Amino acid sequence: MNLSKVRKLSITAGVVILTLLLHLTIVAAADFPRAIHLSWQSDPATTMTIMWRSASEATGAVDYGRSSDYTHSAASETHNYRYGRTHVYWHTVEITDLEPNTTYHYRIRTSEPWESEDYTFKTGIPQGEESPFRFAVMTDSQGGYSNQAIAFEMVKAENVDFILFLGDFTDTGNQQEWDVWFESGEGVLAEIPLLSVLGNHEGNQITYWDQFALPGLERWYSLVFGNTHLVFLNTNTQAEVERQRPVLLEVLENNESTWTIAMGHHPMYSSVTSKPEYQFITDAWLDVMEEYGVDLYFAGHNHCYERTWPIKDGSINEDGIVHIVHGPVGNKYYSVESQWWSKVIKADTSMYSIYEVEGQQIRATAKGLDGTIIDQFEIK
Numbered sequence: 001m002n003l004s005k006v007r008k009l010s011i012t013a014g015v016v017i018l019t020l021l022l023h024l025t026i027v028a029a030a031d032f033p034r035a036i037h038l039s040w041q042s043d044p045a046t047t048m049t050i051m052w053r054s055a056s057e058a059t060g061a062v063d064y065g066r067s068s069d070y071t072h073s074a075a076s077e078t079h080n081y082r083y084g085r086t087h088v089y090w091h092t093v094e095i096t097d098l099e100p101n102t103t104y105h106y107r108i109r110t111s112e113p114w115e116s117e118d119y120t121f122k123t124g125i126p127q128g129e130e131s132p133f134r135f136a137v138m139t140d141s142q143g144g145y146s147n148q149a150i151a152f153e154m155v156k157a158e159n160v161d162f163i164l165f166l167g168d169f170t171d172t173g174n175q176q177e178w179d180v181w182f183e184s185g186e187g188v189l190a191e192i193p194l195l196s197v198l199g200n201h202e203g204n205q206i207t208y209w210d211q212f213a214l215p216g217l218e219r220w221y222s223l224v225f226g227n228t229h230l231v232f233l234n235t236n237t238q239a240e241v242e243r244q245r246p247v248l249l250e251v252l253e254n255n256e257s258t259w260t261i262a263m264g265h266h267p268m269y270s271s272v273t274s275k276p277e278y279q280f281i282t283d284a285w286l287d288v289m290e291e292y293g294v295d296l297y298f299a300g301h302n303h304c305y306e307r308t309w310p311i312k313d314g315s316i317n318e319d320g321i322v323h324i325v326h327g328p329v330g331n332k333y334y335s336v337e338s339q340w341w342s343k344v345i346k347a348d349t350s351m352y353s354i355y356e357v358e359g360q361q362i363r364a365t366a367k368g369l370d371g372t373i374i375d376q377f378e379i380k
Contacts, residue, residue: 032086035182036108036116037189041215044124044162044225045100048193049213050093054110056080060091064106068118081210083175092213100126119190124161125226130258132358133226134159137326139166139265139300141181142201144330144350149184150369151329151352156188158354162225165196166300166326167265173203178211195223197232199265199300220244222251228357229257235264235299238280245284252292259357260294267299269308269323269341272334275301289321295362295379297323303334305346305366305374316341322379327351327366344375 036052050062060078063070076091091110098104102123108116125131136155141148155163170177182189195214202208214232215221219240222231231251234240252260266278268286289297290312305327312320323341333348349368356363366374 032088033179033182033186034108034116035179035189035211036119037182037185037212038121038191038193039195039213040124040193040223041094041213042096043127044193044223045126046096046098046123048095048098048104048121048123050095050106050108050121051211051213052091052108052116054089054091054114055112056087056089058089058110058112058114060093060108060110062093062095062106062108064095064104066102066104068105068107070105070107079210081206083207086175088175088210090210094213098123100124101131116190121191121193122161127224128227128256130227130359132356133161134354134356136160136163137166137298137324137353137355138163138329139326140168140199140303140328140332141170141184141330142168142328142332143171143177144328144332145180145184147330147350147369148181151350152185152188154367154369155352155354156192160192160354163192163194164230164263164298165194166263166298167197167199168201168300169196169199169208170203171201173201173205173207175207178207182211195230195232197263197265198234198236200236220247224257226357227258227359229255229260231260231262231294233262233264233285235266235278235281241281241284245288248285249288252288252294255292258360259296259362260292261296261298262289262294263298265299266301267306267323267325268297269306269311269339270299270302270304270325271306271336271339271342271345272302272304272325273337274334294321297321299323299325300328301325303328303332304336305344305349305351306336306342307344307375307377308341309343311341324353326353327374329369344377346374349374 060076063073065071076093080089268282306325308323309316310320336347353366362379
């Protein structure tokens with residue numbers, strides 16, 4: 001065989017090997033979900049936090065800018081853990097010094113090598129500003145991941161600024177379920193920030209905290225979006241509920257927002273027949289919330305939809321708090337029996353809600369995944 005033929009065969013073999021290696025790299029990259037998702041750890045108007053998964057030990061960065069030219073870049077911080085035989089490797093980037101109410105493009109790069117497609121996000125409204133905005137509320141997918149995927153697509157079409165999730169993402173909290181949950185939000189969570197509270201079905205709570213980057217201590221926190229103060233609380237044990245009372249008091253004493261919305265996984269008022277009211281939550285928080293003018297309290301857990309009359313001092317009062325138990329996005333339901341506090345109640349429905357905040361008014365619509373309107377109301 002002459003030398004030129006040897007060179008040609010060597011080049012051909014090299015190309016084949018390189019192609020196989022590239023294919024193996026692509027296959028390896030598909031062995032786990034990237035789980036790209038947005039949240040805020042600081043001021044929503046000037047920051048954005050991006051999280052994603054990679055292969056073990058890979059370095060990563062986010063390129064971002066006003067267009068897909070990506071004029072800026074930020075390196076990621078990483079953390080990792082083992083869940084059974086799975087090595088889970090997370091990246092987090094908090095982008096700061098952004099312009100309020102502005103759309104940015106971004107892409108993710110890692111050293112595997114791997115690169116994401118182009119995504120966009122929009123920063124929030126500055127604190128105190130009365131500009132209108134929209135957000136979605138969901139809770140309790142708890143194994144109903146096909147429903148969750150449908151809900152995410154419906155919410156994306158609603159053009160919301162962010163999503164609130166009230167706990168029980170999974171049924172047992174294992175990493176395999178988290179992977180499926182993130183897969184249900186692929187392409188949606190990469191462009192709409194999500195903030196959440198802990199549910200009782202998150203199982204291994206450490207795994208829950210590892211999936212998200214949230215403000216402050218993460219176990220409970222608050223932030224202001226425009227004219228609305230959002231207060232995220234942990235309702236899972238009596239001890240933790242009691243620990244939060246002075247924190248809640250401090251937050252509400254210093255609150256200057258037009259609207260105040262507090263939330264936790266468990267409700268204070270609910271007409272579900274198979275579950276108790278959570279008296280220790282009421283004892284620890286309700287007087288503080290009523291004294292300092294909380295407007296809405298969101299909860300999940302009881303797998304039905306219920307809106308109360310405004311309640312203060314244990315009775316219907318137009319100056320009181322409207323309590324909302326959001327129905328599940330999943331497909332597990334409980335029976336209900338109307339009580340004195342029940343304004344609207346609906347069982348056996350998978351759903352989400354949309355809230356529109358516009359100055360001195362909030363409009364809300366609760367929607368079934370079949371497109372039906374479950375409830376509509378306004379607060380001024």
